[in-house]
Amino acid sequence: MATINNNHHQDNSTNTAAAGPGVTPSKKPLPTVKTVDTHSVLKRLQSELMALMMSGDSGISAFPEEDNIFQWKGTITGSKDTVFEGTEYKLSLSFPSDYPFKPPKVKFETSCFHPNFDMHGNICLDILQDKWSSAYDVRTILLSIQSLLGEPNTSSPLNTQAASLWGNQEEYRKMVEKLYKPSG
Amino acid sequence: MISDSIPNASIPMASSNPKEFVKKKRANRVAKLKQYKLDARREQWLSQVKNKGCCKEEFVVSEATHGPPSVHLENESGRPTEKLEIKPGGKEDNFEDGLLIHHYSDSESSPLNSPTSRISSILGSNDSVTNFTGSSSSSRSSSSGSMSEEDDGGCLDDWEAMADALSATDHKQHEHNLKSGSNSPPPGQHVNGAQSESQSEITNRTVSRTASSKPKPGSGVRVVQKAPVNSWAWRPDDACRPQSLPNLSKQYSFPLNPERHVGSRGSVCGCKNVVPVPTSCPICYEDLDVTDSSFLPCLCGFRLCLFCHKRILEENGRCPGCRKQYENVPVEGEATSDGGSLTFRVARSCSMITRS
Numbered sequence: 001m002a003t004i005n006n007n008h009h010q011d012n013s014t015n016t017a018a019a020g021p022g023v024t025p026s027k028k029p030l031p032t033v034k035t036v037d038t039h040s041v042l043k044r045l046q047s048e049l050m051a052l053m054m055s056g057d058s059g060i061s062a063f064p065e066e067d068n069i070f071q072w073k074g075t076i077t078g079s080k081d082t083v084f085e086g087t088e089y090k091l092s093l094s095f096p097s098d099y100p101f102k103p104p105k106v107k108f109e110t111s112c113f114h115p116n117f118d119m120h121g122n123i124c125l126d127i128l129q130d131k132w133s134s135a136y137d138v139r140t141i142l143l144s145i146q147s148l149l150g151e152p153n154t155s156s157p158l159n160t161q162a163a164s165l166w167g168n169q170e171e172y173r174k175m176v177e178k179l180y181k182p183s184g
Numbered sequence: 185m186i187s188d189s190i191p192n193a194s195i196p197m198a199s200s201n202p203k204e205f206v207k208k209k210r211a212n213r214v215a216k217l218k219q220y221k222l223d224a225r226r227e228q229w230l231s232q233v234k235n236k237g238c239c240k241e242e243f244v245v246s247e248a249t250h251g252p253p254s255v256h257l258e259n260e261s262g263r264p265t266e267k268l269e270i271k272p273g274g275k276e277d278n279f280e281d282g283l284l285i286h287h288y289s290d291s292e293s294s295p296l297n298s299p300t301s302r303i304s305s306i307l308g309s310n311d312s313v314t315n316f317t318g319s320s321s322s323s324r325s326s327s328s329g330s331m332s333e334e335d336d337g338g339c340l341d342d343w344e345a346m347a348d349a350l351s352a353t354d355h356k357q358h359e360h361n362l363k364s365g366s367n368s369p370p371p372g373q374h375v376n377g378a379q380s381e382s383q384s385e386i387t388n389r390t391v392s393r394t395a396s397s398k399p400k401p402g403s404g405v406r407v408v409q410k411a412p413v414n415s416w417a418w419r420p421d422d423a424c425r426p427q428s429l430p431n432l433s434k435q436y437s438f439p440l441n442p443e444r445h446v447g448s449r450g451s452v453c454g455c456k457n458v459v460p461v462p463t464s465c466p467i468c469y470e471d472l473d474v475t476d477s478s479f480l481p482c483l484c485g486f487r488l489c490l491f492c493h494k495r496i497l498e499e500n501g502r503c504p505g506c507r508k509q510y511e512n513v514p515v516e517g518e519a520t521s522d523g524g525s526l527t528f529r530v531a532r533s534c535s536m537i538t539r540s
Contacts, residue, residue: 040468040470043468043469043470044467044468044469047469048469100467101495101496101499131507133502133504133505133507134467134492134496134504135466135467135486135504135505
């Protein structure tokens with residue numbers, strides 16, 4: 001208990017110390033309340049990284065970019081027995097300062113021919129938008145995207161061409177191979 | 185009611201370090217959070233002490249050295265204490281009384297023998313008497329009141345240390361009971377102390393759980409007889425037991441697995457299943473303390489620390505485990521709202537079983 005209190009206490013005192021008594025009242029009160037101490041976000045992300053590395057999930061991985069733990073690079077490999085088998089996709093995960101209360105922004109960096117991804121890498125996945133829960137983490141996100149690869153929701157597609165082609169798995173597989181450009 | 189006195193009350197706690205003290209003053213929100221948590225823990229502790237007759241006496245004795253008002257208190261608590269069989273609603277009310285008294289003295293920083301605290305304690309006891317005619321429950325509320333006054337007079341660390349010591353002794357007792365009565369351990373003793381148990385004890389517990397989950401009236405009676413102090417609000421087999429109260433088999437399902445369970449992600453989909461108590465908050469990954477681990481804000485069983493819970497209440501107020509709206513806002517004291525009182529009754533009755 002003491003550690004938790006201390007952590008929260010320190011973080012907030014740095015926040016408020018910056019905003020100290022001499023600061024003009026123009027400082028909006030709402031963001032001050034909403035601001036999450038970066039320490040707890042750091043702790044959360046570090047713990048997630050540890051858990052992800054220890055979990056040994058096959059087909060997913062993620063790691064922070066150089067010196068910014070709020071910016072991660074992830075990889076997802078296509079599951080076996082799907083048209084995406086043998087392909088690997090890079091993603092970028094950008095965590096907001098109020099993570100995990102707000103979802104990270106996840107985008108494909110490798111273009112992926114998929115009904116629910118557009119060619120700019122945007123992902124249409126409810127848990128990354130309105131169905132986000134702070135109980136989700138990087139691992140569940142990546143696993144969700146991985147399973148979405150093999151089981152797309154063709155009723156509300158971002159990529160209509162992919163959605164219409166999904167019924168023909170052989171043709172779809174050819175299209176995936178044709179469009180697959182693994183980035184170095 | 186509670187939050188009003190928070191800024192005042194939390195200041196003396198940080199007085200150990202002058203620098204921190206200044207910072208603390210600025211960080212009003214942190215102070216509130218901390219006090220919110222402290223209050224919750226204090227309440228838990230008080231409920232623990234309630235069920236420990238010996239500890240209560242100690243406090244009354246020490247209180248008696250403080251002067252005239254304590255005589256009044258002592259007289260109050262000298263009354264027969266067989267009113268342990270009061271309704272759960274009554275316990276809640278008593279509880280509130282105790283808290284109210286405490287906050288009176290807190291916000292006004294009145295000395296121990298100030299007339300305010302005395303009057304309020306009298307008021308508190310009056311309340312409980314009128315609420316439950318015939319039951320002499322007043323001594324309960326006044327004794328808890330005297331305890332919190334004592335705390336405020338001394339340093340706040342005292343009750344925390346006391347609470348830790350209490351739980352430590354409970355653990356010891358618990359282990360001892362396991363050794364001595366390993367043939368037929370009363371199921372109640374398996375409810376709490378889930379954090380530091382070995383694997384064998386877990387299996388032991390599981391066995392007793394399955395045994396007790398059978399609707400056999402005899403087992404329930406046996407539990408009652410085992411208890412030296414009869415602190416049951418309702419017997420498990422009581423005919424007029426309210427449906428809303430959690431039953432025993434439900435209680436056992438909560439603290440089943442003491443293993444470290446960082447994510448507890450399974451609860452996102454399988455809400456109704458048995459959810460083990462994680463040792464760290466699945467949201468912020470900070471360790472759950474005693475207060476947190478008995479804090480069950482949602483019926484789905486998703487646990488999180490009080491900080492994160494408060495944070496979520498400030499936003500959409502939905503349980504991360506099941507996305508349902510949190511039914512209650514337990515910041516203002518769980519006794520007021522249905523969902524909160526329900527969950528806290530669970531926690532409280534758990535501790536009763538273990539400690540009696």
